[in-house]
Amino acid sequence: MKFFKIIALISVPLFFIASIVIYVSSHNAQVFNSAGIIASKEKSLILFSLFLSLFVLLPVYIMLIFFSIKYRADNKSSKYSPNFGSSRIVESVWWLIPTILIFILSIVTWQSSHDLDPYKKINSSTKPINIQVVAMDWKWLFIYPEEGIATVNAIYIPKDTPINFELTADAPMNSFWVPQLSGQIYAMPGMNTKLSIMSDKLGVYSGRSANISGEGFAGMLFDVNVVNQSQYNNWVKDTRLSSRVLNNTSYDQLAKPTENVTPFSYSFVSPELYKSILYKYNATDDNMSKAMGM
Amino acid sequence: MIEANLLGLLNIDSFRHDLIQNIGVAIMSLSVIFVILGLTYFKKWRWLFKEWLSSLDHKKIGIMYIVVAVLMLSKAGFDALIMRTQQALSVGNHHGIVSSSHYQQIFSSHGTTMIFFAAMGLMFGIINLAVPLMIGTRDVAFPWLNSVSFWLFAAGMILLNTSLAIGDFSGAGWLAYPPLSELQYSPTVGVDYWIWSLQIAGVGSLLSGINFIVTILTKRAKGMNLMKMPMFVWSILGSMTLVTFAFPVLTATLALLALDRLIGTHFFTSGGGGNPMMYVNLIWAWGHPEVYILILPAFGIFSEIVATFSRKKLFGYKSMVWAIWAIVILSFTVWLHHFFTMGAGADVNGFFGIMTMIIAIPTGVKIFNWLFTMFRGRITFSAPMIWFIGFILLFSIGGVAGVILAVPPADFQLHNSLFLVAHFHTMIVSGVLFGYFAGIVYWFPKFFGIRLNEKLGKIAAYLWILGFIVAFVPLYALGIMGATRRMDHYSASMGWQPLFIVAGVGVLIIGSGLLAIVAQVAYSIYKHLDYRDKTGDPWDGRTLEWSIPSPAPSYNFSVLPTIKKPDDFWDLKQTNRKVELNYSDISMPKNSYLGLFISAGAFSFGFGVVWHIFWLSIIGLILIFSSIIIRTLDENTEYIITKESLIRDDMKFYGEAK
Numbered sequence: 010m011k012f013f014k015i016i017a018l019i020s021v022p023l024f025f026i027a028s029i030v031i032y033v034s035s036h037n038a039q040v041f042n043s044a045g046i047i048a049s050k051e052k053s054l055i056l057f058s059l060f061l062s063l064f065v066l067l068p069v070y071i072m073l074i075f076f077s078i079k080y081r082a083d084n085k086s087s088k089y090s091p092n093f094g095s096s097r098i099v100e101s102v103w104w105l106i107p108t109i110l111i112f113i114l115s116i117v118t119w120q121s122s123h124d125l126d127p128y129k130k131i132n133s134s135t136k137p138i139n140i141q142v143v144a145m146d147w148k149w150l151f152i153y154p155e156e157g158i159a160t161v162n163a164i165y166i167p168k169d170t171p172i173n174f175e176l177t178a179d180a181p182m183n184s185f186w187v188p189q190l191s192g193q194i195y196a197m198p199g200m201n202t203k204l205s206i207m208s209d210k211l212g213v214y215s216g217r218s219a220n221i222s223g224e225g226f227a228g229m230l231f232d233v234n235v236v237n238q239s240q241y242n243n244w245v246k247d248t249r250l251s252s253r254v255l256n257n258t259s260y261d262q263l264a265k266p267t268e269n270v271t272p273f274s275y276s277f278v279s280p281e282l283y284k285s286i287l288y289k290y291n292a293t294d295d296n297m298s299k300a301m302g303m
Numbered sequence: 304m305i306e307a308n309l310l311g312l313l314n315i316d317s318f319r320h321d322l323i324q325n326i327g328v329a330i331m332s333l334s335v336i337f338v339i340l341g342l343t344y345f346k347k348w349r350w351l352f353k354e355w356l357s358s359l360d361h362k363k364i365g366i367m368y369i370v371v372a373v374l375m376l377s378k379a380g381f382d383a384l385i386m387r388t389q390q391a392l393s394v395g396n397h398h399g400i401v402s403s404s405h406y407q408q409i410f411s412s413h414g415t416t417m418i419f420f421a422a423m424g425l426m427f428g429i430i431n432l433a434v435p436l437m438i439g440t441r442d443v444a445f446p447w448l449n450s451v452s453f454w455l456f457a458a459g460m461i462l463l464n465t466s467l468a469i470g471d472f473s474g475a476g477w478l479a480y481p482p483l484s485e486l487q488y489s490p491t492v493g494v495d496y497w498i499w500s501l502q503i504a505g506v507g508s509l510l511s512g513i514n515f516i517v518t519i520l521t522k523r524a525k526g527m528n529l530m531k532m533p534m535f536v537w538s539i540l541g542s543m544t545l546v547t548f549a550f551p552v553l554t555a556t557l558a559l560l561a562l563d564r565l566i567g568t569h570f571f572t573s574g575g576g577g578n579p580m581m582y583v584n585l586i587w588a589w590g591h592p593e594v595y596i597l598i599l600p601a602f603g604i605f606s607e608i609v610a611t612f613s614r615k616k617l618f619g620y621k622s623m624v625w626a627i628w629a630i631v632i633l634s635f636t637v638w639l640h641h642f643f644t645m646g647a648g649a650d651v652n653g654f655f656g657i658m659t660m661i662i663a664i665p666t667g668v669k670i671f672n673w674l675f676t677m678f679r680g681r682i683t684f685s686a687p688m689i690w691f692i693g694f695i696l697l698f699s700i701g702g703v704a705g706v707i708l709a710v711p712p713a714d715f716q717l718h719n720s721l722f723l724v725a726h727f728h729t730m731i732v733s734g735v736l737f738g739y740f741a742g743i744v745y746w747f748p749k750f751f752g753i754r755l756n757e758k759l760g761k762i763a764a765y766l767w768i769l770g771f772i773v774a775f776v777p778l779y780a781l782g783i784m785g786a787t788r789r790m791d792h793y794s795a796s797m798g799w800q801p802l803f804i805v806a807g808v809g810v811l812i813i814g815s816g817l818l819a820i821v822a823q824v825a826y827s828i829y830k831h832l833d834y835r836d837k838t839g840d841p842w843d844g845r846t847l848e849w850s851i852p853s854p855a856p857s858y859n860f861s862v863l864p865t866i867k868k869p870d871d872f873w874d875l876k877q878t879n880r881k882v883e884l885n886y887s888d889i890s891m892p893k894n895s896y897l898g899l900f901i902s903a904g905a906f907s908f909g910f911g912v913v914w915h916i917f918w919l920s921i922i923g924l925i926l927i928f929s930s931i932i933i934r935t936l937d938e939n940t941e942y943i944i945t946k947e948s949l950i951r952d953d954m955k956f957y958g959e960a961k
Binding site for chain 1: 403404407474475476480481482483488573574579580613614615616617618619620621622642644645646648649650652653656657660661663664667668670671672674675677678679680681682683684692695696699700702703706707709710711712713714715716717718719720769772773776777780782783784785787788789790791792793794797798801802805
């Protein structure tokens with residue numbers, strides 16, 4: 010009876026967790042289903058630290074279950090030492106084992122923090138594309154400064170090309186997140202943050218804001234379309250035919266709070282627009298150059 | 304910015320709400336009316352004021368903390384239920400049961416209430432109950448200050464709940480990051496309610512922190528040097544040290560945000576030279592230690608429980624003390640891990656990532672020490688022990704998730720996702736709450752003189768453990784699937800809905816666990832004749848609180864104990880050592896209504912500032928300061944209990960026991 014109870018107590022949660030794992034793996038687990046070199050490195054980092062943690066987790070579970078059964082009060086045959094309260098050797102072991110594991114993980118942490126620094130540009134023979142990102146109430150504006158075009162709530166990028174994002178906000182803090190391509194970076198008013206990514210797989214990947222920014226926050230969704238180079242060139246050409254232009258007047262129009270905005274594009278963007286959005290929150294040139302990281 | 308209008312910003316629209324809010328207001332007002340009617344019918348008003356509201360007895364203050372905290376736990380639990388319902392339904396073309404702005408108020412209020420008024424309330428309640436008894440003293444160092452702390456806590460709680468009926472609450476999350484929480488983006492009074500309820504309760508917490516540090520350092524029984532203190536007392540000393548250093552940071556940060564909103568300064572605004580990132584740093588410089596403020600007492604409770612129910616000395620006492628102080632110091636060096644994604648640069652992120660992992664070492668040591676306390680013990684699986692098992696099982700998983708989140712590039716992918724939400728709920732629910740529940744079950748007989756029903760207690764623990772797994776494992780999974788926190792709506796194509804529904808079922812199971820706890824207490828009180836604790840030592844305990852009668856008399860110890868060994872009471876029982884009882888007259892603090900006045904003053908002040916009714920704020924301040932002056936001038940604050948009545952009480956209890 011007791012045996013049956015213990016088995017039930019252990020197996021019911023395990024069965025539940027297993028079915029959740031099966032569900033997740035049969036659907037789009039975006040963080041693990043990476044389509045970019047940054048995301049896939051981040052994924053292996055998550056799995057590696059999980060693996061290392063198991064060296065502490067498993068002994069804890071095994072001891073917990075084993076001690077609970079062996080030293081239960083009605084098992085009089087087991088040894089009872091009520092005054093066994095310290096042991097230098099045993100205690101040194103628990104200070105030592107986690108210390109070693111954490112030491113290993115610390116090295117990995119230091120290296121990966123530098124290797125996967127979002128500000129670090131990705132090395133590649135292909136010429137990178139720059140995209141300026143503005144988080145707004147409640148949509149994303151993406152400016153392609155070299156192409157002179159802009160989109161709202163949609164990004165088109167070619168495969169195997171490094172993309173350098175610069176991000177700011179004309180709204181409360183937001184967090185730019187495309188789980189299948191890379192981790193997050195904050196987009197903040199008056200600040201210029203950076204993120205570099207590169208996709209190695211054609212497809213459409215969903216992105217969103219991960220930081221609460223007001224009423225329309227849940228609708229700040231956008232798709233990242235990873236296409237091949239010729240499709241990308243065609244897309245740029247088509248976008249230039251769009252009737253909309255983005256100047257100060259139409260920007261003020263766009264800046265009014267709106268929710269769940271369907272994607273659209275601008276054929277022309279005034280070149281100083283991104284700077285002027287940043288500048289809005291920084292009254293002096295000195296602050297300005299700091300904000301731009303110059 | 305003095306308003307011409309006597310009622311400040313308050314007008315008839317402040318009372319208009321949607322259906323779900325009205326239901327909430329109705330439930331709240333009905334419960335208040337019900338309590339008032341009950342008190343009138345049973346003629347208990349005098350009793351309430353004389354015995355409870357004016358009491359300076361640390362045990363009664365502790366019980367009042369716990370009553371308030373349980374109410375707040377249920378209220379914030381309802382918030383959780385609404386959130387889970389919303390997220391289970393609000394998919395694709397459906398938009399759920401609440402609007403997005405209301406949804407945002409609900410999750411902000413859920414987090415704020417749970418941390419500041421449920422968890423902190425339970426914590427201060429348990430500390431008040433147990434610490435003086437465990438160190439063998441008759442009261443805390445500053446009994447009146449203790450009552451003021453409680454009443455400030457209560458005033459903050461009432462102010463926060465007023466926002467449900469009058470005006471609205473903050474929708475900026477439980478930490479209200481600017482610029483969203485600035486006037487520009489949150490023009491209503493919601494954020495002001497958030498600021499001032501925390502400000503008032505926060506001052507109370509700081510005063511409590513100081514009070515308990517002084518109590519532990521100066522009021523210990525003769526012979527109890529620091530290394531003979533029970534581990535719970537050590538962990539409270541650590542936690543209160545954190546309170547004393549961290550809460551002033553919160554007070555200052557909230558004051559700056561309040562100035563931004565009230566008189567138009569630019570500390571944290573996005574323009575005008577303000578810097579929101581400064582706020583994020585400051586709030587987490589308080590916020591991270593806060594996590595350890597809550598968890599250390601729970602660690603302390605488990606240390607007592609695992610030793611008592613294994614009938615064995617706590618393993619690695621010295622290691623445990625070192626681990627506590629390592630955690631205290633390290634917890635001030637990790638705050639930046641809450642915003643690795645702000646772009647601080649690789650060196651800074653790397654440093655804070657490593658510091659965060661280092662803090663896992665002392666925590667791991669504590670877990671191993673608890674397990675080795677069980678080793679070669681004689682373990683009885685009473686309800687507190689079931690909570691302990693649940694704690695180790697779940698808390699370890701939360702710890703693994705925490706170590707993963709400490710690696711900055713891994714955090715880039717998991718930050719602000721439901722994985723993060725699941726992680727900190729694992730720490731706060733299975734760590735903090737399970738610990739406090741275990742503590743309440745463990746110490747209940749000491750304060751009420753009755754034991755709690757074991758069966759219902761175990762059912763409650765199993766329901767919480769099961770409910771927790773069902774509610775939060777799906778959230779870990781949803782985080783991996785890319786779901787962020789705080790969404791009131793999402794698209795159907797993500798495949799998230801089934802997991803949200805399962806999580807909702809989990810919340811229902813947790814809710815039934817909460818009901819089981821209520822049933823356990825109610826049934827045990829109903830059957831109090833069968834459950835009476837006649838010995839004062841129902842668990843065969845180890846520490847001083849079990850050496851006195853149950854329920855503990857108002858003066859705690861008729862004769863103050865002298866300590867020879869750690870776990871002195873256990874040693875006393877094992878060796879049949881005899882204790883000499885030299886009775887003498889003692890003096891105890893008299894009741895005082897001034898705490899209540901200060902509370903009323905603090906509430907008026909807060910409400911006045913929130914609504915810009917400044918004459919009300921000034922009246923509140925006058926009330927507070929005149930109460931303090933009156934107390935300072937009062938020299939007649941104690942009363943005498945005679946030697947004879949002490950002997951009579953002891954004879955009565957121990958006579959009956961035999």
